[in-house]
Every structure is written in structure tokens, then in C-alpha cells.
Amino acid sequence: MHETAYEITTLTHQQPTAHPAILPTEIPPGVQMVTLPGGIRTLAYTPQQAPPAPPVPVAQPIPAWAKTTALLAPTIGGGVAAAGIGLSYAAPGLIAMSEALWAAVALIAAAAIGVPALLRLGRSAAGPGRGTTHITQNITASGMFGKANGTINHH
Numbered sequence: 001m002h003e004t005a006y007e008i009t010t011l012t013h014q015q016p017t018a019h020p021a022i023l024p025t026e027i028p029p030g031v032q033m034v035t036l037p038g039g040i041r042t043l044a045y046t047p048q049q050a051p052p053a054p055p056v057p058v059a060q061p062i063p064a065w066a067k068t069t070a071l072l073a074p075t076i077g078g079g080v081a082a083a084g085i086g087l088s089y090a091a092p093g094l095i096a097m098s099e100a101l102w103a104a105v106a107l108i109a110a111a112a113i114g115v116p117a118l119l120r121l122g123r124s125a126a127g128p129g130r131g132t133t134h135i136t137q138n139i140t141a142s143g144m145f146g147k148a149n150g151t152i153n154h155h
Contacts, residue, residue: 139150
């Protein structure tokens, strides 16, 4: 026969029989009337059924994108660190190069403005009485390997 083990804590003094009039009106949860091996009936705390354990979660496989990201993260971080170190070594040269580029831009701008101004000044310095000079050339040659003769005319 199956026996149930009870945790017994007596709430009343041991009495040969408990009278219903001396029992409390409300019995707290987990308390029952039990008969002890000596024949004494008393109130005792009885073990509670433990709630069922929650189901054990099943381990899910790690997605491929998470593995790929985890493998690429240190590589990308290392590349960024290497780029930062390279820029720190190249910074003086980059600064000098940018200054040289600004100097080249200033030279081009000065040439674009200065050359037309110098040409205008040169024409006006020739004087109003002096016009433009026209030079014409007449060159003739006979045969494929013949000697060429020419004249130059200034007008």
C-alpha cells in the first residue's frame, strides 16, 4: 500500500480526539486533519504539490547572417583602425598637398584674370596711331622635290 509522508506540525495540543467545536472556523491553505500513528487526530501542514516546471526551451540554431556578421565585425574594425593609423601618418603630407592644390588654384585664377589684362595693356601701349601689322607670304614650288620661292609683304 502506498503511504504518504506528511510534514506534521501540530497546531493544537495533543488530545485523544478533537472536537469540531474547538477547530478553527477557517482552515488555512495547506492544513488538513490527519491521524497520527498513535491514533491522535490533529491539524497538520501537508506538503503542497510543486507547480509543474516550465518547459525547457529548445535551443535554436544560430542564423547564418549572425555568424557572418560576427565574423566580419573584427575584420571591419581592424580595417577602420588601420585606416586611422595610415591617415595619422599621412596627415602632414595631406596638409602639404592641400596647400599646394590651393596654390595651384590661385595661380590659375591669377592667370585667367592677369593674362587678358596684360594683353589689353600691351595693345594700348602700341599707341593709337599705330595700327595692326599684316604680313602676307606667297610661296611657290615646282615639282615634287622642287625648290620653293616665296615673298613676304608687310602692310
